Amino acid sequence: MSNCLFCRIATGEIPAQKVFEDETMLAFRDIHPKAPTHILLIPKQHIATLADADDPALLGNMMQRVRLIAENEGIAEAGYRVVINVKEGGGQEIFHLHIHLLGGKRLPF
Numbered sequence: 001m002s003n004c005l006f007c008r009i010a011t012g013e014i015p016a017q018k019v020f021e022d023e024t025m026l027a028f029r030d031i032h033p034k035a036p037t038h039i040l041l042i043p044k045q046h047i048a049t050l051a052d053a054d055d056p057a058l059l060g061n062m063m064q065r066v067r068l069i070a071e072n073e074g075i076a077e078a079g080y081r082v083v084i085n086v087k088e089g090g091g092q093e094i095f096h097l098h099i100h101l102l103g104g105k106r107l108p109f
Contacts, residue, residue, distance in 0.1 A: 006096035010044045020069055025062055027069055027101075036104030037073050037080070041066055047097040050086045066101050075103030 008014045009028065016028035019039050030038040041062055047053050063082075070076040080103030085091040 004046055004096050005094055006040075006042045006098060007046050010042060019073075020065060024058060025065060027065065030100070034100075035081075035102040035107060037075050037102065039069060039073070039101040041069070041099040041101065043097055048095045049092060050084050050097055053097055062099060066099055069101060070103065073101075073103070079103065081107050 005014070009016045010026050016026075018026065018028050020027040020041075023044070025041060025043050027039050027041040030040050043058055043062065045058075053059055066082055067076070070080045080101060083100040083102065084098070085093075085100075
């Protein structure tokens with residue numbers, strides 16, 4: 001989608017501080033972090049919401065990558081939070097599936 005912010009980041013049209021990239025996904029630092037470590041992981045393919053995702057392998061690979069990124073970032077031992085907001089009622093602001101990885105401090109409930 002040409003007007004999707006995350007699609008434009010995935011294609012390199014908009015720069016991002018990349019943490020990981022392969023042929024199917026991209027992880028980058030959030031420009032408005034809510035924790036010392038705040039990384040977004042997106043599929044390169046446009047999928048609007050988790051409710052629209054129908055590829056179990058992709059979703060599984062993304063969750064595995066979140067764990068590996070947490071280890072690489074040094075937050076795995078202390079703990080971290082993984083969030084996927086779904087649709088407006090769930091707090092989703094950008095309609096391209098994305099996983100928030102947050103850590104680096106004790107997070108409130």
